Amino acid sequence: MEKKFLNVHSKKDIVLIVSLIIAGAICLLLPLGSYAHIISFLLITLGVFLAFVMKSEYKEVSSGVRCKKKELFFQPNQKMAIQAAIASNPEVIESPTSMSGNSIKLDIYYSLSAKKAYLQLFEYIPHRYEACSEVYVHDIDSVKTLI
Numbered sequence: 001m002e003k004k005f006l007n008v009h010s011k012k013d014i015v016l017i018v019s020l021i022i023a024g025a026i027c028l029l030l031p032l033g034s035y036a037h038i039i040s041f042l043l044i045t046l047g048v049f050l051a052f053v054m055k056s057e058y059k060e061v062s063s064g065v066r067c068k069k070k071e072l073f074f075q076p077n078q079k080m081a082i083q084a085a086i087a088s089n090p091e092v093i094e095s096p097t098s099m100s101g102n103s104i105k106l107d108i109y110y111s112l113s114a115k116k117a118y119l120q121l122f123e124y125i126p127h128r129y130e131a132c133s134e135v136y137v138h139d140i141d142s143v144k145t146l147i
Helices: 011-029 034-053 076-088
Strands: 005-008 057-060 066-074 104-111 116-125 128-131 136-139
Touching: 005 066, 011 034, 066 076, 076 104, 076 116
Parallel strands: none
Antiparallel strands: 005 057, 057 066, 066 104, 104 116, 116 128, 116 136
16 A cells, blocks of 8 residues: 655644734734834744645655654665665665765654654655655664664
8 A cells, every 4th residue: 555645734834824823813903013014024924835835744644643754865876775674674774984985765654653654765866756666664672873
């Protein structure tokens, strides 16, 4: 079964958006002058804009688990070893040290509350990354070194 992840608002995102809108509304209601009114409109506009754009968490569609995402990039010659490792034993994967010529991407969606980690490997085909493995679910303790 294919796992799908959607971008969603985190609690921090919601707090920031609401506080910007409230600060703008308070500034608008106080008799501070025209510059304060301009700033209040900017704060409200920024809050509304961030409500549409700022989504920093991911939600797994079928189970509803909220996750954070981390991406790791590897050299192309490590593809087979990483594929084998994410299928059975992700503890052996070491974080990459070099950032040159990286065409293999490992996406890690992890949830500390659910104690789950979802791993999938991608390969760069010109202009996009294509999945070259299925999504594997592991216990969060087995990928602690990667996150």
